[in-house]
Ligand SMILES: Cc1cc2nc3c(=O)[nH]c(=O)nc-3n(C[C@H](O)[C@H](O)[C@H](O)COP(=O)(O)OP(=O)(O)OC[C@H]3O[C@@H](n4cnc5c(N)ncnc54)[C@H](O)[C@@H]3O)c2cc1C
Ligand SMILES: *[C@@H]1O[C@H](CO)[C@@H](O)[C@H](O)[C@H]1NC(C)=O
């Protein structure tokens with residue numbers, strides 16, 4: 001083995017060297033203070049709820065019954081539509097190469113990554129394309145250097161440094177540590193600097209670091225617009241997540257990202273109940289020994305009418321906000337609201353099969369020469385779209401080649417409002433298929449964040465989507481799912497030493 005100082009090897013490198021798979025911590029020494037729970041309810045079968053089912057099974061073992069409630073198809077904001085012969089993603093689409101939970105899931109489930117199709121990006125200012133990526137790396141490099149100096153390189157270094165701290169969460173979770181609030185989770189990863197990021201706008205954060213306004217307007221804004229439909233007034237943490245989403249090596253799941261959700265449901269041996277949860281209340285039942293135990297009564301409505309069931313533990317895996325869910329919590333003190341303050345931002349995802357009007361982008365290039373696949377947009381008066389991308393199917397057939405722009409093909413447009421027929425007719429010379437999905441996509445971020453919703457709603461009831469107020473992404477829901485499963489386990493067994501530990505980063509350094 002070559003000489004190598006382990007301390008200087010980054011955690012990331014170690015995770016790649018396979019530590020990820022070897023480090024299942026031993027549960028054998030855990031004192032069994034109480035019986036295992038018998039029944040657990042998970043509300044929502046998006047990536048958050050299904051990952052929670054997976055991690056809850058891991059924590060509590062084979063004996064517990066896990067029910068997952070979902071009125072629609074499993075996947076939630078991961079969804080596909082069939083368009084002609086192929087299926088396409090309409091919701092969450094790309095995954096970062098360092099999203100280790102998502103990676104772990106597809107490996108565990110034996111689902112391959114989607115085959116890569118090269119992309120080419122351009123930036124549209126509402127009138128014309130102000131930047132167009134070239135096929136030549138050196139040309140891109142020189143253009144960027146010419147226009148933005150070292151802003152670009154410094155941005156990559158800044159995002160990298162945040163990602164390095166972010167990656168600590170995987171080690172903490174590997175060792176079974178959990179956190180009782182979003183703030184504590186963020187603090188464990190990146191200390192006070194992460195809390196500050198959450199409380200400042202991305203613009204304030206980057207301006208304070210010396211990034212130029214031109215760079216923000218022309219590069220950073222287009223990236224936050226395509227990823228979160230919002231400007232650089234989002235918080236600095238989700239801003240950094242968004243910028244990481246412009247890294248290279250992004251991937252997707254072959255056959256559609258939502259396959260992970262159905263796969264996790266199956267793997268976790270939980271039962272999918274096709275019903276909408278309407279209310280949850282607390283019920284006391286006398287137990288055998290005469291002591292009364294409390295249960296959560298989950299009331300739900302499915303195709304065969306309404307019903308209810310009792311659970312020891314409940315995990316809410318849907319946003320509790322206006323328009324996203326409507327669950328009544330009754331009999332709790334302090335009361336639990338159906339909707340927390342703050343709203344979700346609308347992004348309409350429109351798929352169009354048609355012939356693009358390249359003049360709409362202010363270019364005089366003939367369509368046959370136009371090879372850009374992803375058009376990001378700057379903020380401009382009267383701009384109606386956030387992005388426009390040539391879309392490839394969720395499964396890339398052998399010998400697939402993306403059709404050229406002078407042929408009809410599938411485009412995906414993100415916009416804050418539904419596009420009218422006139423607007424579509426302006427953007428496309430002709431089209432024959434259109435599908436519109438209006439998403440309440442992610443929080444409308446307005447830092448400073450007064451108070452993030454809690455992970456712990458009640459004694460044994462947890463709320464996974466609180467994490468979205470730091471940043472909304474598949475991996476964030478997966479991290480939150482594991483955190484909530486660990487939290488539920490440790491609180492059930494009163495293992496307080498595994499909750500909210502300070503200074504884990506220094507303490508675990510020796511463990512590597
Ligand atoms: C257009 C768009 C693009 C995105 N792009 C990306 C991307 O490229 N990369 C990325 O990582 N993330 C992306 N995201 C974000 C990502 O999709 C979400 O963060 C993630 O999917 C959230 O998963 P979740 O399981 O926490 O919530 P959801 O997927 O919203 O799941 C909640 C589930 O709960 C169900 N539910 C609601 N109410 C009830 C009830 N009363 N009873 C029972 N069930 C209920 C819902 O039907 C839903 O299925 C994007 C999102 C959108 C909308
Ligand atoms: C194409 O876009 C240009 C610029 O927006 C517009 O003037 C023109 O009418 C469009 N063409 C068609 C056929 O809609």
Ligand SMILES: *[C@@H]1O[C@H](CO)[C@@H](O)[C@H](O)[C@H]1NC(C)=O
Pocket residue numbers: 183195196198199448449450
């Ligand atoms: C963020 O700022 C608000 C208001 O300025 C404050 O109440 C809150 O404690 C801050 N949160 C963090 C995590 O620093």
